[in-house]
Amino acid sequence: MIQADTKTEELLDANFAKKIRKTNVPTPVPQAKNERIALPTKEGYSMIQTEEIIRFGIDKTNIFCILKNNVKHEVHSSLKQIENSLETFGFLRVHHAHLINFSHIQKYIREKAGKGKIVMSNGDILDVSIRRRSDFINYFKHNSDNLTA
Numbered sequence: 275m276i277q278a279d280t281k282t283e284e285l286l287d288a289n290f291a292k293k294i295r296k297t298n299v300p301t302p303v304p305q306a307k308n309e310r311i312a313l314p315t316k317e318g319y320s321m322i323q324t325e326e327i328i329r330f331g332i333d334k335t336n337i338f339c340i341l342k343n344n345v346k347h348e349v350h351s352s353l354k355q356i357e358n359s360l361e362t363f364g365f366l367r368v369h370h371a372h373l374i375n376f377s378h379i380q381k382y383i384r385e386k387a388g389k390g391k392i393v394m395s396n397g398d399i400l401d402v403s404i405r406r407r408s409d410f411i412n413y414f415k416h417n418s419d420n421l422t423a
Contacts, residue, residue, distance in 0.1 A: 309363060313339060314350045322347075324363045328396050330356055330373040342378075344396060364417075368392060368410050369403045376417060382410075 312319040326341045332353060339347040349356065357367050364376040374392065381393040382402075390402040390410075402410050 311359070311363075313347060315347060316350060320347055324360070324365075324375070325377070327365075327375050328378045328394055329375060329398065329400070330365075332371040340396065340398070342396070366410065366413055368406050369401050372400045374400065376413070379414075382414060 309324045310321050311324060312321055322339070322341065326343075328340045328342060330337060330339050330349065330353060332338075337349045337351060337353055337356070339349050341347070353367075353371075353373055357365065357373050360373070365373055366376055367373050374394065378395040379392055380395055383391045383393065385391065388404045388407055390407055392400045392402060394400065
């Protein structure tokens with residue numbers, strides 16, 4: 275009887291883990307305040323603290339990074355590569371053209387037809403894609419106590 279209970283618990287744990295993975299919501303990660311990253315640029319690399327980065331975006335074919343002091347760096351990497359590198363630092367892809375630093379969100383504005391907009395700490399207003407909206411809302415709910423901006 276004890277063995278059956280242990281197997282049942284293991285099965286429940288495995289099913290619970292599968293459900294968590296299916297939700298596709300990143301786990302809450304506190305942002306490292308003094309973490310520096312190397313961003314590939316045209317000239318080489320720029321060392322930037324993650325807390326200084328407001329967002330990454332795409333301007334036609336160029337990837338750029340906007341910092342708190344509104345300095346814009348052109349980055350020589352794909353947005354997908356940057357997303358994979360920074361997801362543990364509180365960065366979230368909300369649109370095919372926007373990767374944002376979660377701690378710099380000021381406001382989320384719901385719109386009709388499943389659309390939405392995000393107001394960032396520097397005043398930028400960004401679209402949230404319909405496809406990424408539910409992931410953003412879940413991330414927002416799970417991490418709302420981490421907001422600092």
